[in-house]
Amino acid sequence: MNIIYGYFEIYDLTMAIYYVYNTSSVEKALKVLGVDFKPSKELTKFKALLNENMDWSTRIYTTFMNELGVIAPILFPVKIKMTDRSIVTIEDTLCPSKEHFEKIRERFIKVLAVRRLNATFEELTNLLENDSNKVRDKVNEISGISNNSRWFINQLLFFPDTARDFLDANTERLLKLYEESELRNRNLSSVKKFMEKTTRERVTESITNYFDYYGLSPDSSKPLYVALQNSVSRTNSGLMSYPSFHLLILGIEEITQDFAKRIPTEERMQKLIKVIGDKTRFEILRYISNKPSTQKELVKHTRLSKSTISYHTSLLFKASLIDIDVFNNVAHVRKDTFKRVLGDLRKLLKLGDSK
Numbered sequence: 485m486n487i488i489y490g491y492f493e494i495y496d497l498t499m500a501i502y503y504v505y506n507t508s509s510v511e512k513a514l515k516v517l518g519v520d521f522k523p524s525k526e527l528t529k530f531k532a533l534l535n536e537n538m539d540w541s542t543r544i545y546t547t548f549m550n551e552l553g554v555i556a557p558i559l560f561p562v563k564i565k566m567t568d569r570s571i572v573t574i575e576d577t578l579c580p581s582k583e584h585f586e587k588i589r590e591r592f593i594k595v596l597a598v599r600r601l602n603a604t605f606e607e608l609t610n611l612l613e614n615d616s617n618k619v620r621d622k623v624n625e626i627s628g629i630s631n632n633s634r635w636f637i638n639q640l641l642f643f644p645d646t647a648r649d650f651l652d653a654n655t656e657r658l659l660k661l662y663e664e665s666e667l668r669n670r671n672l673s674s675v676k677k678f679m680e681k682t683t684r685e686r687v688t689e690s691i692t693n694y695f696d697y698y699g700l701s702p703d704s705s706k707p708l709y710v711a712l713q714n715s716v717s718r719t720n721s722g723l724m725s726y727p728s729f730h731l732l733i734l735g736i737e738e739i740t741q742d743f744a745k746r747i748p749t750e751e752r753m754q755k756l757i758k759v760i761g762d763k764t765r766f767e768i769l770r771y772i773s774n775k776p777s778t779q780k781e782l783v784k785h786t787r788l789s790k791s792t793i794s795y796h797t798s799l800l801f802k803a804s805l806i807d808i809d810v811f812n813n814v815a816h817v818r819k820d821t822f823k824r825v826l827g828d829l830r831k832l833l834k835l836g837d838s839k
Contacts, residue, residue: 485704486708487691488567490568490571490709491572491679492560493573494560494655495711496715497662499719500527501658503531503716505550506794509791509794509798516758516759517799518755521716526665534661542654542657543632544632544636545636547632551632552633558595559588564577568684612641612642674714675714682740686740686744687710693747694738699804699821702723706730707730711732711733712733712734713736718735720733721733722807756825759799759803769806771785771786776814777814779797800815804821805821
């Protein structure tokens with residue numbers, strides 16, 4: 485597999501925003517997995533500054549960045565393709581021309597159509613031209629997002645010039661907070677240091693170990709783009725597959741520490757058992773094994789809060805027990821993982837083949 489790794493700074497800002505909205509669930513999930521995560525003073529300052537400056541416009545911007553997950557970064561790095569060890573700043577992702585923004589909008593519509601609206605790109609394009617009210621109805625039916633995110637999606641679909649101005653103005657505004665908190669300088673310094681000291685062989689080995697831990701076998705005919713991030717350095721995006729490439733947003737410490745060596749089967753099994761042993765997580769596994777479900781459906785079934793469900797599903801994902809379709813937020817059990825678990829238990833406990 486052709487592995488290309490680099491740094492799109494907008495992903496680091498996106499992860500910082502994600503942490504602000506999900507602080508408790510991120511920290512609790514990492515703790516259960518044995519990671520003593522302590523946010524940097526810069527990340528803590530960024531969170532405080534963002535909350536202090538949270539007006540209507542900023543709230544909409546940060547809400548859709550958080551709720552739309554990996555769809556959100558689609559709105560930015562259109563001008564520059566990642567090359568090996570490249571560093572693409574936030575300024576580089578701003579769109580100065582209508583031509584560039586139209587490419588962004590078209591790409592967003594393609595993903596939105598298939599992953600959130602159950603339509604083809606052609607069907608959605610036709611509806612935009614001929615039946616705008618039906619499109620608005622479809623957007624209103626998207627589960628798991630707030631009215632803030634729906635407002636922005638409608639702006640992007642029907643008033644692209646307004647959406648373009650909104651994106652650029654708020655990205656620049658968030659950039660100032662990112663700089664004032666000194667989180668930007670910390671992240672850029674860490675990335676540059678990583679680039680200087682880490683060999684391609686080490687990166688490749690860590691990614692191989694990552695695939696082994698999660699039991700992943702991505703199509704090797706497509707290139708894998710690895711985008712580094714340091715804001716919440718032990719939180720990765722999971723493997724995202726597109727028609728012509730794979731994308732993985734990976735924390736620096738996951739490369740230099742967590743997956744620097746192959747994780748022994750015993751250690752992996754101990755973490756799995758710890759994750760499965762919780763009553764709520766077991767019930768989530770039982771439920772989605774019968775019916776792949778959205779976060780909203782899990783909230784309704786368990787009668788737990790959205791943040792609590794997010795915490796538990798994050799742990800199940802990090803233990804490779806479930807997959808979460810990052811485009812439509814549907815979780816389903818990874819049956820291959822459970823087959824692997826049963827096989828590993830037989831080997832570890834010397835039980836022999838099942839009859």
